Amino acid sequence: MADQMATIEDSQEPSADPLDLPSSLRVISLNCWGLKFLSKYRHARLVEIGHQLAKATPAPQIVGLQECWTQQDYLAIRELTKHILPYGKFYWSGIFGGGLAILSKWPIEESSMFRYPLNGRPQAFFRGDWYVGKGVASARIRIGTGRKDVVEVFCTHLHAPYEREPNDSYICHRTAQAWEIAKMMRHAAERGHMVLGLGDFNMIPLSLAHRLIEAHSPVKDIWRIVKPDSAVGAAEDSAEKARGLVVPSSRMCLEEHGTTCDHRFNTWRWSKQMKKDFFKGKDSYIDPEAEDHRAKRLDYVFFASQEGVRWQVQDVQVGFTMRHPTLLCSLSDHFSIETTLVRHPTVGEKTEDKVMTSFLPVETYDEILAMVAKYNIRERKQRRWRLRHFGAEVVITIGCFIAVWWSPRNFVAFILMLVSTLGLSAGVLDGLMGGLFVGSEIRALKEFEYEVRLAKEQALRAAA
Incomplete structure (x- = not known):
């Protein structure tokens, strides 16, 4: 966990005594799709999300939000709830x-923001994962x-997949991020606290990252606790x-499989023609019994009970499927995951007597290590090419400066100076990324590799 702890800001006096241990706990996780300048109807949608949270039944007591990027939207939701x-x-x-934002019925004693060591690449500015500092x-x-x-709440948004696994060039980053949040949740459970892991994990059930989280921390995917036979991805x-x-069917996707993304009911996932017609005022009827080939679950609530108190999952459902009352669009490009946890009077088994970590099959650790090695080779190659580009641009710039001395025309001198300036600027950026960023990325890979090797050794000892 990050070293710096912060006292909660912008708190208000609660309307009820927060020190009575509740008999139940209502939890919601929602990706709001609140990208500034990019998300259509952003503020209007997030305000309506605040309205829906405020009148939800049962009332939410802990809420984790992702892609709530602006203070304006956050404060609007805070005011309404x-x-x-x-x-x-x-x-x-x-x-x-x-x-990321966390809302609570009870006081937040401490908070921290941990930034993932492996977190995208700055050259992929059009994707933005590195620039938002995901953590x-x-x-x-x-x-x-x-x-x-x-309750220790961990809210996250893992790196987006831009290609299908296993060809996703960022799968190594997302796997390392899953490893980090698993460690944090394990440490919280070892302190005897209830653990909630909320967020858009950008992974499908039983994928490598999903299995890693459940193996290296005591938390479980709430949807699979209630519906263990639910889908492990989109039908396609x-x-x-x-x-x-x-x-x-679309109905079954919501009720049985917990699909929160790419669902046919979500207006932001409609075809181009359907969206074009929709924004012209022509709505489309979505048959709930028609097949849904693309819907999948990327959003999760992970849960581990409190030491000495037995909490169980009462129910879990997909929420926020409603539309905006006037715009008639979906409130986000994701639906929410919502659950109610119930406290039982029977004292549960103490977590300090449990083994907090299980292990994946040894071949899975080998798979992760092979992934790291492959990505390491890729990044080292990238580093060499970027540093060579920087060196070449320095030579070209010096050559242009010398050529200016013998330039027969002013416009030729101008072109030489322009080429040298732009080329050197690009070379310096590439040199900084190759020499500094890729260097730090390779070091983070070494740390991740070391921890995976340790886990593999423990798995081998446990299997012996």
Whole structure:
């Protein structure tokens, strides 16, 4: 966890005594799609998200938001929900902010923002993952008077997949990010606290990152606790096709498979023609019983119970499927995951007596190590080419400066100076990325590789 801890900001007095240990806990995780300048109807949609949170039944008590990028949107949601969620934290990270926020019925005792060491590449400016400083927003929330009556909430948004696995060039980053948040949740559980991992994890169920989280921390995917036979991807994905099941309907995707992304009910996932007609005022009817080939689950609530208290999952559902009352568009390009946890009077088994980490098959660690080695070779090659480009541009610039002395025309001298300036600027940027960024990335890879090797050794000892 990050070294720096911050006292909660912009808190208000709660309307009820926050020190009574609740009998149930209502939790919501939602990717708001609040990209400034890029997301259509951004502020109007996020204001309506605030309205829907404020009137939700049962009322949410802990909410994790992703892609809530601006203070304007965050403060609007805070104002609308302050009667049920009087505490909140907007998390700052990177150049443009991480887009993460946590709202709570109870006081937030401590908070921190941990930025992932492997977190995209600055040259991919058109994707923006590196610039927003993706990481884990964490909040320590006290829900009772006991020493361990604490919920540690971890809200995150992992690196987006831009190609299908295993050909995704960022799969190494996303796997390393899953490793980091798994460690944080494991450490929280070892302190005897309840753990909630909320967010858009950009992974499908039972993928490598998903299995890694559940193996290296005691948390479990709430949807699969309730519906263990739910889909492991979109119907068109190879993992789901291998199960040999029929393509689910749109209704079944929501009710049984927890699909939060690319669903046919979501107006932002409609075809170009449907969206074009929609913005002209012509709505489209979506048959709930028609097959849905693309819907998948990328959003999760992971959960581990509090030491000495048995919490169980009462229900889980997909939420925020409604549309904006006047714009008639979906409130986000994702739906929410919502769950109710119920406290049972029976004292549960203490977590300090449990093994907090299970292990993946040894060949899975070999798979991760091979992935790291492959990515390491790629980045070292990139580093060499970028440094060579920098060196070549320095030589070209010096050559242009010398050529200016014998330039027969002023416009020729101008062209030489322009070429040298632009070329050197590009070379310096490439040199900085190759010499500094790629260097730091390779060092982060070494740390990740070392930790995976340690886990592999422990898995081998456990299997012996």
